[in-house]
Amino acid sequence: MKRAILLYNPKAGNRRIVNNIDFIIKKMQEFDFQLSLYRSAYTGSIQEYIINEITQSSIDLIMVSGGDGTINECINGVMKKNLDIPIMILPLGTANDFANTADIPSNLADILDIIKTGEIRYVDIGSVNNKYFINVCNMGVFSGVSHETDLQLKKNFGKLAYYVKGIEELQKYEAMHLEIEYDGKLIEEKYSLVLIFNGKGAGGFNKIAKDASIEDGYFDFIGIKEVDFIEIPKLFIKMLQGEHLEDDKVDYIKMTNATIRCLNNEVGFATDIDGEVGPPFPLNIQLIQNRIKVYLPKI
Known part of the structure; x- marks a missing residue:
């Protein structure tokens, strides 16, 4: 046996x-x-x-x-x-x-x-600093939603509890000024939200990285650029429907590793790995294939 x-x-x-x-x-x-x-x-x-x-x-x-x-x-x-x-x-x-x-x-x-x-x-x-993740590492607006949502709310309302907490987080919205080195390239951009996926979805949104695979040897990087407060709900409706990757406010990149530095207020921005509290900036993110x-x- x-x-x-x-x-x-x-x-x-x-x-x-x-x-x-x-x-x-x-x-x-x-x-x-x-x-x-x-x-x-x-x-x-x-x-x-x-x-x-x-x-x-x-x-x-x-x-x-x-x-x-x-x-x-x-x-x-x-x-x-x-x-x-x-x-x-x-x-x-x-x-x-x-x-x-x-x-x-x-x-x-x-x-x-x-x-x-x-x-x-x-x-x-994936690994980020001294921790591992199997689905997603994210940072910016909404990144505290999963681990800050009240347990009783989740028990009573399920996924809806995340959306209620997300609306609350919008009141604290501030863009991150990020420097990202990945696979020998460098970008600098202001993002509202960054998600680095091994899987396809987060927070019940199952089509955010609809072309991602847990067996392809790549992360799917999705960066939502700095937008006006009022535009964020519109973008998230597109994300729910899987129609956001063609939007000019969205960066979509396949990558295997990234070093991410926050050039403004790095202490004030939450990071999250698989729905749990993530490490502080700077972030050293590596893909570990077939592990x-x-x-x-x-x-």
Whole structure:
């Protein structure tokens, strides 16, 4: 019998995982896996558990359940421990942006069936300073929305809670003056928002980087240039519909690495990685190709 561990955030997705633990154990036994459990105790505890308790020879499969922030904790633990163990993602959070990119279903039984019907593939990840991300690194307006949105709001309203918080953040709008070195090139520009994608979407907007791939060896850089306050909602409607990349206020670049310096008020601008608080400027961002093994539906 193979060994699996389920690392889960009990608060994610209105406690959906907690109500399905017995079902998951039963399904994993059918798949010939002995399942052990670790319940997240606080932010960062899943990463700590992986680093302190999991070795390459002790586990055959890591299952992680929660939102994008929980998945990010798992990825950081795996990377910092230098593990090469397959990961199965149970996307039971609010936005589940990476799972949407990877076409992981939302039905729990269908997710678990990927063990039999899917395949293990290596996917790219990104690093920024001393942290790792699997979906997106972003900075500027709205970058604090995910980790600053009230937990009770997310529980009651789901993705809508992010939009309410986003409207609140608009009141603090200020453009960033950025110097960006990437792949031997240099640009200097004022941006309202910058997103560096490995995946396709963020905050429930699933078409922001609609041509991105988690297996192509590139980031998709999307920079929203400085615009008047009143233009931002119009641009975000275009982003929701996937029609923004042709706009002259949007820079779209394929890249593998970037060093980003903020030339104005760098302390005042938030950064975010996979929905969690990111590091301060300057940012040193690198793509790591084919690094993490993930159970995914067959192409």
